[in-house]
Amino acid sequence: MKKQMILMAVLLMTLALSVVPVVAAQTRLFVADMSVTGVQNKDEMKTTLQTLLASRLNGDTVLAVGSAAEADVVVTGSYVSIGKVFSVDALAKTVDGKTLSRAFVQGDNQDELIPAVGKLAEKLLAELAKVPTAQAPRTSALPAAVVSIPAASGVVKGVEMSPAATGEFIKPKEVEVSRNDSGGWQSKRLAGAAGLMATGRISADGSRELFFAETRRISYYRQGKEMTLIASTELAEPRKIISIDTLEDGAGNLDMYVTVIRAGELLSQVWQVSGDKMVLVADEMPYYFRTFSHAGGPKKLFAQTMGRSDVDFFGNVFEATRSGKTITMKNAVKMPRYGNIYNFNQFRASDGALLTTVLSTDNYLVIYDENQKELWRSNDKFGGSELSFQRDDSDNLRVTGDQYRWTFMNQRIQVTPGGEVVVGKNDGFMVLGKARTYKTGAVYCFVWNGSTLDEKWHTRATQNYMPDYYLDSARNELLMLQTVLRPGMNEKGASSLTIKKVE
């Protein structure tokens, strides 16, 4: 027992000493591995970038050392090349995980790479000079066990083992906070638990058209400094809205495609915004609708049909055009396993291949090649929605006890013009068959590195279920819809909208 007590005392003392900073005259800095995306000779590029940056950071105030164990500050970074354009991002942290500075540079071609690294070093040095703690973060008695070597950017590092993380209150660490968590805009509490959201046009004053859908109600808001309800309409029983999307036609009109299920059949609608009103221009259309930026390109309308019996999504997804009440389908997009109009998108890999990403039945993110062969599957679950539609399932009533088959919708997958894959994720303590109750939501951004999806950023989890989100790439804004109060027996529920700037 004595031996154990002595051992514990020594460990505690070591731990206590480890958090005491020791002043140093020159900051010892180590440039760790850089992650590289979008080039073929990745290993060579990693080493080159590491060397280039270390050399350019070395100077009067900073001494570039050869290992993290010797360092006060560790710099990690990433190199992303899309087409000819590249970006080098760097993040400087103390060895116990505290962020000191962040900087990036970009260039239009490879000739600009070396000067760009020089500029990056200058930026980092300038930033480090401003941070007093950067001068003395190194601990004198840091046990080898708690020193971690930061890996490539995007990987959660050993900072979680930092002895600095003591105390009763745990503050969010850098690795847990999104890159875009730089403030943001929060709407007032909105009446009704909206399950769907679509963005419209931007006015000259900068305000944005927004549309929310509850089970049968569509609400048209204008989002400026505040959210202003412009108009709303309610569909007749027993219709249920399962998707809402917008698309501007060539004449500047805004079409709103509303997928509607009535008694298990599609009776979708198209609305048009006319001044402060919403006008129904087409009804009872037997299509699932969705508009999105396919493979990061311009926003287009897509449509899929419903089959008989247990075929909820029939055949392929098609690009579609509307002329009055007529929908013309063309350019089929062949769906891989699990794929349907609501849970897929495509993106171009660096070699030009058009890959498809879908959320599987169990909400794993799956990547398929052009022949619908699975390339990769996430280990974490993403997506997740409480929104569903029901179709008659009398054939299985005897077994399931339910006359209806429940088909759950899912989070949209967006692909940015830069080829990033963005997906929402809901988590909950209870996701049990049809009884789904999500508690928190977040949005994740990934980049395909040729083998896997590398996480680029994710938002901090909301404290509410996130039924829908939208990344406005043009304005670099992320809109997150939250259910702040679920609808109940005599309660319509409430929602709120958060808009974050994506840097």
Place this chain on the structure above:
Amino acid sequence: MNIKKTVAIATAVGALAAVSVPAMAFENEFHGMYRSFGYVTNALSGGSSTGSFNLDNGAATDKYIEQRARLQYIAKSSDDLKLVTHFEIDNKFGGANTSGKYVPGTTGATTSATNLPTANGDGGGLDTDKISLETKSVYLDFNVPMVGTNVKIGAQPYNDSMFGLFGNFDATGVVFSKKINDQLSASYGYFTVGSSSTSGMGYSALTFGANAAGKGTNYFTQDLNTFDVKYALSKDLTLGASYYVILDKVNDLTTYGGTGSNHTLGLNGAGKFGLFSFNAAAAYQTGKSNPGIPTQGTNTTAASGGAPQAALSTTGGYSSLTNAPTSAFAVALATKTAVGPGNILLSGLYLSGDKDAVNGVDKYNKAWQSIGAGVNYFGQSNMWLLVRNVATINSSTAVGGSADVTRGGRGLEGVFAGYEGTANKLFYNGNIGWAQVAEKRTADSKALGTEVNGTVGYKLYDNMSVSATAAYLFLGDGYGKDNGTLLPVNNGTTNLWTANTAYGASNPFMTNIQINYTF
């Protein structure tokens, strides 16, 4: 505890954690349901099986409550491999076996005169601690990637492609299914629905016939083979074909002079035209007769709610084929048309019947034959008393006390109409249906009666609702309210119910409060 031990334990825990890592890929999936019915009725009395149906003269109104819970656990290794287990718990409040565990004043004697319960009941009685867990399904469900085929092996649910008129059941077997493309899919199933190998493996099966020597007891099985093909002509029209064949070796050489076979060939379709949609099926049966549905009533205890038409097996069991040749058919149609806030529902059914109470009187047995009694349905009728409702649990029966849609091989003709709708969380439906048997045999009339029913419910939560239903059946002349010709029980020589004072049956009615939760 010394450090060595601590380290050893820590190492063991670490090793266990490391070993457990691959298992983290498992998904634990749970589904299930809970349903309870509180009945007030003059016809139903509940029971441990399908229950009974009372047609007594001046039948008294009774009340009871019953419940069913189902729990499904799926051990999902991946989307391509999962083990499905499904369990069921049924109770009648107070117990269905006439008593609970602790019943005041009971002595354990069965005293029918005073209706005192015995002291050995089921889980519905006081203290509820009786075994009441049933297994619905246990099967492995996996995909074979080389051939793109799904396989389900084990005790599993199966439904035919003809509204359940041939069979909607749980059975042990293996089903292969393949989606060939977006339009075409096919499946083949092999089920063993009966076996004579109750005494175990061995080669002493001489009791099955003189030519059975040398054959193992497991040779004498009753097998069902199912073939189903569906082709989507378009998104709005799907056509299908099916072939179900029963191969029976139990009576083998002694009865058939070989393996007996019963064949059901069917066509089916599902379509949609604007706001109108339909499902349809037609089928023809040939081969030897399947007497799983009895060809005549055998009941002798109908007076107090006993089953007036006992099937050869009331629990879905299957009996050996007989040598009588079959020529039977079935046609069924169900439509739905969107009107106003709901849908108009129309459906119709024709099952051929046989004139004779006993097979072989004429050349063919023309009675439509299900795989077994208690496992056929026509849920699209939306009836509660005239045709059994699929939503029923323990009291899963209809007029005549039978779960059998074929009415003992007499066949059935019926038309049914209804309207269903919703108003926010409120839902409602109303239905009217008329039915008669196809062949009246010795009865004075074919008419079974006309039912009207209505349901109003409220969705308290997305997957939990409470509803109230009322149903009333105007008995047809087939039940002989004034002449005593009670259709299901007259075996051609004796009116069995006359002797039991059931002469002049009352019109049955039923109300229930249903609580339904599924997840």
